[in-house]
Amino acid sequence: MNGEPVIDVRGLTKRFGDKTVVDHFDLKVPRGSIYGFLGPNGSGKTTTIRMVCGLLKPDEGEGTCLGYDVLHESMKIKNKVGYMTQRFSLYEDLSIRENLEFFARLYGLGQVRRRVDDAIASLGLEGRSKQLAGSLSGGWKQRLALAVSMMHNPQLLLLDEPTAGVDPKARRDFWDTIREYSRQGVTTLVSTHYMDEAVQCDRIAYIAYGKKLLDAPTAEIPGRLGLHAFKLDNGDLEKLTAELRGADGVEILARFGASIHVCGKDREKLAATVDRIRGEPGVRVTEIEAGLEEAFIYLMANSDDNFSVGDAA
Known part of the structure; x- marks a missing residue:
């Protein structure tokens, strides 16, 4: 990464009716970075991505x-961007090769x-x-969608909840591919609410209900x-959960398997x-470092939901 901003936007705002879905959003993304949008569903992540890439x-x-x-x-932006949506949006009645040929011509x-041969080979299809x-x-639909998104060699890849419903191994393979693209200078902007995906990002902007609450290198957030x-x-x-809930100094109380994390x-x-x-x-008590998941829970708990009805994407 050489620090040159691929995305540099200030004050992006989008309203639908009387709802402000994205509220004066600033973002600067250096070339070759993997930049995560983290936040609960309905926080404006998808809307922000669509504004950045010229779709909205x-x-x-x-x-x-x-x-x-x-x-x-x-x-001009659209022609240089690869966009992979959460829902599989290719032609299900066409073969892998036919889909790739269609979009290459498009x-x-x-x-x-x-x-098409190169795309099929590069992703093991x-x-x-x-x-x-x-x-x-x-997992294979995901590979195909990514291959289509990268066919025109875009400089910027936008991924909207890219691994929803995909098994853990397929998700790991997917992120290995994204890391390889990053080494080649492709910048990636990804929205997610999976912690194991968030830690793959170089930097995270945490968005809650239209507002950016935090923007920092991933490792520094907690x-x-x-x-x-x-x-x-x-x-x-x-019993411990009941005793600790609402107790002095306890802001986060979360169950992690056979343990409770108190923060x-x-x-x-x-x-x-x-x-x-x-x-x-x-009971065994151990002091630990708060991690990204605890930070995520804390941010969610302290965010005001200003979308009582409707879907803010």
């Missing part, structure tokens, strides 16, 4: 994407056969090229929030509360 005109704001003005040069690409797209599993955490193992976890910003108050249950039968 903002009501307010300005800026550039790939050097083009987002307000007045949207067609993009106006030359040497269609070579490009050789043995399935004649298979109908509609009969593919979620520290920036100033959260302290304790892990409670064994014992009667249901808060005031370590002194939190530690004093946790100390009171150390004597419970079988």
Whole structure:
């Protein structure tokens, strides 16, 4: 990454009726980075992505994407962007090869056969090229959608909840591919609410109900929030949960498998509360570093939902 901004937008705002779906959003993304949009469903992530890539005109704001003005040069932006939506949107009654050939021609690409062969080979689809797209599993549909998105060699890849409904191995394989594109200089902007995807991103903008609450390198987010955490193992976890809920210093109380994570910003108050249950039968208390998931839960708990009806995408 050389620091050159591929996306540089300021004050992007979008309203639908009386709802402000995206509220004065700023974003600067350097070339070759993987930039995550994290936040609950209905927070404006998809709407922001569509404004950035020229698919939706903002009501307010300005800026550039790939050097083009987002307000007045949207067609130029679209031609240089690969966009992969959450829902599989290719032709299910066409084969893998037929889909790739169709979109290669739609993009106006030359040497269609070579490009299609390269796309099939690069994503390991050789043995399935004649298979109908509609009969593919979620992971293979994902590979095909990514291959189509990258056929015209875009400089920017926009991924909207790209691995929803895909098994863990397919998700890992997918992210290996995205990392390889990043090494080649392709910038990726991805919206997600999966923690194991968020940690793959170089930087995360946390969005809640139209507002950006945090924008930082992924590894720094828990520290920036100033959260302290304790892990409670064994014992009667249901009883411990009831005792700790709402107690002094406890801002986050979350079940992680056979453990409870207790988090808060005031370590002194939190530690004093946790100390009171150390004597419970079988309970083991360990101080831990708050991670990205605890940070995500904390941000959600402290976000005001201003969309009581409707879908803000």
